[in-house]
Amino acid sequence: MARSEHIDISGAFLRVLRGLLRPLVRTMIARGLTAPVVYSLLKRVYIEVAEESFRLDDKPLTDSRIALLTGVHRKDIRTIRTEGTDETGASRRKSALLATVIGQWMSAPDFTDATGTPIMLPRQVDGGPDFETLVRSVSRDVRPRTVLDELQNAGLVTETPDGLLQLEADAIVGTANAPDKEAFFAANVGDHLAAATENLLAETPPFFERAVFYNQLPPEAVDAIETAARAQAQAMLEDLNRQSSALHRDSKDAPGPRQRYRLGIYFYREDTADADQDEKAQDP
Structure with a gap:
């Protein structure tokens, strides 16, 4: 009896997994x-x-x-284990470092004006805020020049004719650079899926995971909701970034373990079938 229940559960989960894989396979083919x-x-x-x-x-x-x-053959296991790990971890750490530097630039008092807008920074000066100080406030393990090169290559930072570094709008809304978009895709979707997995497998879901959804709305109604969602979500993220930046500065030298977090927000819309088509699809 237990075996039969296991098969039923596996079959149901395979159908769930198929739905999860469809958008991912679309990306793979693309x-x-x-x-x-x-x-x-x-x-x-x-x-x-x-x-x-x-x-x-x-x-x-x-x-x-x-x-x-x-279910992987032992021969394949031996081969893969001798090859060692890939560079996914290193790529993720680099992405996190760049995001933290941008976050500090957008929120830390030393690098913003009275309105909270990121100021333009010199590469290095004595007795004032500069880009090197910004990077050193986040990590001393990576050269500021290396970080600057990465940000400039991604189009997130530009240099004015008088030598000042300016944070571009793309740093807030995201870059169109393909490698950076892929790194964001891996980190953002990966953490969302990790949280959802923990919530699925644990008796008491440990992570906050909620969604609101409606069907059969006219496009103009969804336009209004999307506009409101973008404004409210952006305001919340910027506020949490300021809080996180302050806590990061205050606890930088404190002893004890460290953790990371990611709060992600998404909005998705698509056409729905007509009501009569839905009913036909449900007929045996």
């Missing part, structure tokens, strides 16, 4: 990723997750145990 390439990547991720989250007594898993958990 980026030229074929199914065999994704199969290879999926095997690697299965192995990595098994090693990270399914250890017994904090001991490394054997190839046989990973094969049992994942």
Whole structure:
């Protein structure tokens, strides 16, 4: 009986998973990723997750145990484990560093004017706010010149004829640069999915995750809601950025463990089928 219930649950979840994968597969095809390439990547991720989250007594898993958990052949497991990890973590850390620098520039009192607008900064000066001080306030592990190059390449920072650095509007609304958009896609969707996964697997959902949705609204009504949502969400994010920046500065030298957080907001709209078409689709 237990086996039958397990099969029913798995079958239901496969249908859920199919819905989740459809937009992701659309992105893969648009980026030229074929199914065999994704199969290879999926095997690697299965192995990595098994090693990270399914250890017994904090001991490394054997190839046989990973094969049992994942269904990946032991030969493939041995090959993948000898190849080591990829650079996803490093790419994510770089993206987080750049975002934190921009966040400080948009909110820290030393780098904003009386209205809260980011000021233009010299690269380096004595006795005043400059770009080097901004970067050093976030991290001393990366050279300010390296951070500046990344921001300029992404079009988020420009230099005026008199040598001042200016934060561009794209730093707030996002860049059109493909690699940066992909990094944001990975981090933003990845954290949302991680939160949703924890909420699904835990008896008591640990993370805030809510949505409001309506069907059968005229397009002009959705236009009004989207306009309001953009304004309210942007105001909330900017306020939380100011709070986070102040807390970051106040606790920079405090001892103890560190954590990161991400609050994401999205809005999605699409055409819905006519009511009679919905009813026909539900007929056996």
